[in-house]
Amino acid sequence: MDAPEIKQIICIKWGTKFGPEYVNRLLGMIRRNITPPFRLFCFTDDATGLHPDIAVRPLPVFDYQAPVNTRGKWPKSRLWGDLGDVTGVVLFLDLDVIITGNLDPFFTFGDPDDTILGRNPNTPLEKLGQTSVYRMRVGKLAPLQGLFRADPQGVADKYKYEQRFVTRNAPGGVKFWPRGWLAHFRMHSVPTFPMNYLREPKVPKDSRIVIFAGNLNPPDAIAGRWHEDDVHRPPLDHLREAFSGKRRESLSRHLRHYLLPATWVKDLWRE
Numbered sequence: 392m393d394a395p396e397i398k399q400i401i402c403i404k405w406g407t408k409f410g411p412e413y414v415n416r417l418l419g420m421i422r423r424n425i426t427p428p429f430r431l432f433c434f435t436d437d438a439t440g441l442h443p444d445i446a447v448r449p450l451p452v453f454d455y456q457a458p459v460n461t462r463g464k465w466p467k468s469r470l471w472g473d474l475g476d477v478t479g480v481v482l483f484l485d486l487d488v489i490i491t492g493n494l495d496p497f498f499t500f501g502d503p504d505d506t507i508l509g510r511n512p513n514t515p516l517e518k519l520g521q522t523s524v525y526r527m528r529v530g531k532l533a534p535l536q537g538l539f540r541a542d543p544q545g546v547a548d549k550y551k552y553e554q555r556f557v558t559r560n561a562p563g564g565v566k567f568w569p570r571g572w573l574a575h576f577r578m579h580s581v582p583t584f585p586m587n588y589l590r591e592p593k594v595p596k597d598s599r600i601v602i603f604a605g606n607l608n609p610p611d612a613i614a615g616r617w618h619e620d621d622v623h624r625p626p627l628d629h630l631r632e633a634f635s636g637k638r639r640e641s642l643s644r645h646l647r648h649y650l651l652p653a654t655w656v657k658d659l660w661r662e
Contacts, residue, residue: 398429398498399481401474404437405450405466411440412662413486418442419662420490424599432477434470442662448475455540458547465553467522468539471532478529484600485523487608489576489659492599497526500568504528506561509573509602511554520558520565523602524573535560574598577607581650588626591615591651609660615652623652 400421404414414433421431431445438447451469458465470483480503482494501507506527508520538560539546550556558565574580574595582590592612595601603609606618615623624632629649632638638645 392499392501392503394426394495394498395480395503396428398425398427398494399432399477399479400429401432401434401470401477401481401483402486403450403467403470404433404435404486406436409486411438414445415440415442415662416660417484417486417488417490418445420659421484421494424490424492425494432474432481434474448477451475453536453540455543458544460544461547461551463547463552463554464522465539465543465547467553468536472530472536473533474529480526480528482526483522483524485602487603488523489601489603489609489656490599491574491594491601491659492572492597494599496572496599497524497568501526501566504531504563505566506531506557506563507566507568508554508558510567510570512575512578513604518558520554520567521573521602521604522554522557523604524568524600525557531562532557534562571597572599574601576601576603576612577605580612580653584646584649587647587649587651588630592653592655594655609656612650612653612656613660615650617648617650626651 402414402417418431421429432448433441433445434448434450436450441447451472451474453469453472482497506525508522508525511519511521535557546556550559579595580592580601581587608619611617611619633642633645
């Protein structure tokens with residue numbers, strides 16, 4: 392498909408988990424990796440501290456009771472329907488992604504009416520999409536809101552994660568980005584044991600965007616910790632802990648769940 396006249400990128404920020412610096416740094420990374428013109432729209436309940444070049448829009452109203460017994464970022468469902476003055480084809484980005492390559496192909500791949508997701512690397516035997524980076528025509532996923540509104544907790548119980556719900560129910564089905572465009576930080580950047588104790592994470596080769604699923608986000612990668620509640624320890628200290636009985640998980644997981652500070656994340660994750 393031909394590139395749109397203006398490349399539209401959307402993100403969503405609600406609650407307090409992600410501060411304005413995430414959106415501002417996302418803008419900076421986009422600017423360094425795209426051919427203008429483009430516009431970044433942030434749908435949020437709090438625009439405090441956002442860069443003036445970010446187009447702020449209120450969170451779309453969606454009258455439903457959010458699931459409380461199931462994991463998944465179900466508030467992202469607000470973006471499936473009407474987005475006010477934001478129309479046409481949009482590229483959605485999670486706030487905690489790191490852009491490592493040119494974004495232009497995300498706007499020319501496939502047909503403008505395609506709903507395009509990443510392939511979830513955690514489920515190689517399941518044709519499952521990943522919604523950290525996806526493209527859609529605004530309003531095309533609106534029927535999913537009706538299905539979800541009818542029984543939010545039931546839908547969440549059945550599908551577990553919103554990305555599985557989208558993959559299975561998107562009108563016309565979904566397509567996937569070419570292999571390699573998206574990389575998973577833990578799976579594709581952190582060296583496998585025992586090299587994770589000797590080499591720091593590297594930028595995945597040929598990637599355009601690196602996603603951070605789970606509880607490990609860019610600040611954790613920069614600090615060299617597997618979880619925001621962890622404290623980085625030198626490799627030998629972490630190894631001693633593995634055999635001391637003080638570890639919080641199995642030996643194999645403890646050994647795998649270690650990383651050195653990721654210099655490349657610090658270098659790229661900036662305004």
